[in-house]
Amino acid sequence: MKTARQLAVDVLLKVEKDAAYSVIALDQAVKAAKLSGADASFAAALVYGVLERQITLDAIIGQYVKKGVRALDREILILLRMGVYQLCFMDGVPARAAINETVSLVPYVKKTSARGMVNAILRNVQRAGADVLSFSKNYAPIKRLSVETSCPVWLLKQWEAQYSRADAESMAKAALERPPLYARVNPLKANADTLCDMLARQGVTAQKHEWIENCVVLSDTGSLLRLDAFRDGWFHIQDAASQLCAQALGAQPGDTVLDVCAAPGSKSFTIAQQMNNQGVVHAFDLYEHKCRLIEEGAHRLGLSIVDASVRDARTGDDLPLADRILCDVPCSGLGILRRKPEIRFKDPASFADLPKLQYEILSHSAKNLKPGGVLVYSTCTTNKAENEDVILRFLSENNWAAPLNLSEKFGKIDFIQDFMAVLLPHQTNTDGFFFAAMTRRE
Numbered sequence: 001m002k003t004a005r006q007l008a009v010d011v012l013l014k015v016e017k018d019a020a021y022s023v024i025a026l027d028q029a030v031k032a033a034k035l036s037g038a039d040a041s042f043a044a045a046l047v048y049g050v051l052e053r054q055i056t057l058d059a060i061i062g063q064y065v066k067k068g069v070r071a072l073d074r075e076i077l078i079l080l081r082m083g084v085y086q087l088c089f090m091d092g093v094p095a096r097a098a099i100n101e102t103v104s105l106v107p108y109v110k111k112t113s114a115r116g117m118v119n120a121i122l123r124n125v126q127r128a129g130a131d132v133l134s135f136s137k138n139y140a141p142i143k144r145l146s147v148e149t150s151c152p153v154w155l156l157k158q159w160e161a162q163y164s165r166a167d168a169e170s171m172a173k174a175a176l177e178r179p180p181l182y183a184r185v186n187p188l189k190a191n192a193d194t195l196c197d198m199l200a201r202q203g204v205t206a207q208k209h210e211w212i213e214n215c216v217v218l219s220d221t222g223s224l225l226r227l228d229a230f231r232d233g234w235f236h237i238q239d240a241a242s243q244l245c246a247q248a249l250g251a252q253p254g255d256t257v258l259d260v261c262a263a264p265g266s267k268s269f270t271i272a273q274q275m276n277n278q279g280v281v282h283a284f285d286l287y288e289h290k291c292r293l294i295e296e297g298a299h300r301l302g303l304s305i306v307d308a309s310v311r312d313a314r315t316g317d318d319l320p321l322a323d324r325i326l327c328d329v330p331c332s333g334l335g336i337l338r339r340k341p342e343i344r345f346k347d348p349a350s351f352a353d354l355p356k357l358q359y360e361i362l363s364h365s366a367k368n369l370k371p372g373g374v375l376v377y378s379t380c381t382t383n384k385a386e387n388e389d390v391i392l393r394f395l396s397e398n399n400w401a402a403p404l405n406l407s408e409k410f411g412k413i414d415f416i417q418d419f420m421a422v423l424l425p426h427q428t429n430t431d432g433f434f435f436a437a438m439t440r441r442e
């Protein structure tokens with residue numbers, strides 16, 4: 001049977017070599033290896049920790065490798081990252097275990113000749129102790145911040161240019177924290193109090209969100225599938241920012257709603273609940289397998305009005321006119337670094353075409369909006385080119401579209417203008433998120 005550390009090596013190699021998403025790769029590996037709860041938690045802490053701290057870890061390792069970290073075999077680099085992470089960032093792991101366990105993994109990755117080097121580098125890091133990052137004192141401020149927070153320089157520069165230096169620093173630090181786990185209460189089956197009571201009986205700490213109705217913050221859940229309240233459809237998992245975005249649509253019972261980029265369905269579910277399961281929510285996605293996820297979730301929650309099907313939001317046939325349209329478009333995901341740490345290692349050039357795609361989805365979808373209807377455009381990125389730039393261009397090119405004031409409805413969050421909100425993780429303890437609302441003039 002695999003150990004937690006062996007499993008972590010496998011997952012990190014998959015993320016590095018195949019650009020796999022860590023959440024999916026880890027989930028698959030843990031299920032296949034049938035790891036115990038404690039081992040699975042340790043493997044997860046190691047995988048996410050290494051990915052989050054990768055820039056810092058590579059900078060440290062680079063101090064002890066003359067040719068630089070890129071000259072190392074990938075397998076060895078991953079082992080060293082894991083070892084240095086345990087030495088520098090995992091309080092519960094004694095230094096000796098961090099070193100010995102890492103060295104003992106060298107044969108596992110079939111690089112036995114590197115044993116001595118791995119041992120020597122880890123011992124050097126152990127000796128450096130609290131001074132391990134002292135080399136970065138001589139770096140330019142932005143490079144130093146990058147090394148200390150494991151955030152790429154290009155992203156820090158983008159945040160600084162689009163927000164402020166202080167925000168860039170805070171966002172980089174926030175990206176290293178554990179995100180809260182937010183649940184959305186299904187009002188067809190429960191309320192926040194009954195849900196919290198039900199979860200408490202199964203050892204879950206559940207607290208009502210301070211100001212978002214029907215939002216509950218969970219901890220110590222273990223697998224959701226063990227929870228009666230989950231299996232019985234009393235809640236679904238949805239970040240608080242995403243819950244606010246779904247609320248911003250203001251759907252009413254009896255409405256016709258188009259959710260044009262809907263999978264895995266969390267916003268469709270919240271919208272259908274707001275409609276008291278009356279009317280219809282057409283939940284579309286580009287991929288068949290993702291539409292199945294929407295169907296499964298809707299079934300578990302008892303939401304019969306959610307109708308999932310495959311459709312390309314850029315080109316799909318025209319649909320019936322809708323009271324509400326949600327365009328929760330694909331984006332760079334720079335607001336969810338806490339959940340998907342590897343996003344920070346994507347090539348920023350790969351984001352260049354996103355505004356065009358997002359604009360196409362928005363333009364094509366907006367044609368179906370009824371006069372007086374509401375359209376919400378949203379992303380989980382902090383990048384203004386994918387957010388306000390897309391919306392402002394759309395409004396300037398479509399006279400029939402009018403911004404819709406949301407700020408009165410959502411007093412607790414920051415609005416760029418009264419119809420466009422941006423949530424930043426260090427301010428709201430949510431995902432980084434953007435949403436904007438507009439209506440079709442009558």
Ligand SMILES: C[S@@+](CC[C@H](N)C(=O)[O-])C[C@H]1O[C@@H](n2cnc3c(N)ncnc32)[C@H](O)[C@@H]1O
Nearest residue numbers: 261262263264265266267285286312313328330
């Ligand atoms: C941000 S996610 C949607 C999250 C979802 N609204 C939720 O709250 O659970 C974007 C989704 O758009 C889908 N997508 C990407 N391109 C698309 C297209 N051209 N047409 C329709 N869906 C698309 C992706 O498969 C992905 O599931």
